[in-house]
Amino acid sequence: MQVLDVLRKEISIQNVVCTADLKQPVDIASFNEFKHLSSNLDLYRCGYVKDNKMTGRVTVFASGKLISVGTRYPEQAYEELQRAGDILKKYKLIRSFKVTPKLQNIVARFDLGKKIALEELARTMPKSMYEPEQFPGLIFRIQDSCVALIFASGKGVLVGAKTISELNQGLFEVEKWINY
Template sequence: MSSEIKIVNVVVSTKIGDDIDLEYVADVLDNSEYEPEQFPGLVCRLSDPKVALLIFRSGKLNCTGAKSKEDAVIAINKVMEYLREAGLDLIDTPEVKVQNMVATAELGMEPNLDDLSTLERTEYEPEQFPGLVYRMESPKVVLLVFGSGKVVITGLKNKEDAYIALEKIKNTVKELEEEYF
């Protein structure tokens, strides 16, 4: 696990209450926008941690842009504390679930994407997009592999799977190099 994995986005979801009055929340919550004709949820942007929270009338809340689950929880707690002070009745301790994580990494080599495209579960159309899309089965993630050696891993539920996926793609690239040379 020597390669550096950088988590660049964590998306979590939770439920903070029932029947949230979004018009009221928009009035009392700084940095929030509520335009129901454009989007059914209220958007609240925080700067520390730098995230966007989407709050829905049903009480469901999504937090995106966090660099860790912990940052997302901090952001959710900040907003909930503020909403409680404004008089809203909210769940005491909401269960926060990671829906998706996005990580970036380096292969440490420049893969031949044409060779990689011979693998199952890959898509590579350089005229459309410069990266190869590889849908890994285990862990169940999607990797975007670029000719520069940069890799973006999406669909993660935890950081450990990023290391596993990166090691697997590195080994696959090495095996293909040996096969073709």
């Protein structure tokens, strides 16, 4: 981990979404026969891997694509994708595999520690939108895919970030306009 990848203490990660591809088909129809695997194919065309060591869970598609959700750190998401692959291999549902994780989204919260006048902020903050009749927070498009949802309480959420650096930069951009 580089120094730039250290998460600011004001930011708390709530969820990490990470994907991978096993590059082979998976028999999800048989999932309910095995411990730590489940599926309800009448409802969803996928299966799930979740054991007592996992924080989140991994969704498995018949194509071999995986989605990890519910973890708090990118490294934890990577480990859970690997763990899901190991469980599938143990039950001989897949052959040898290599997990190459791809981070899709990090959701984090922050607290600016003061009340925010959202209408006033919306008039000065570029790439922002505030329509209180539709949503109680100000939506600020920061960069690339990262968006901040800022509430009058001074609390907010960063969504769409793909790296720790994007989260840090996102909060920096918000603070820049709050303290403007």
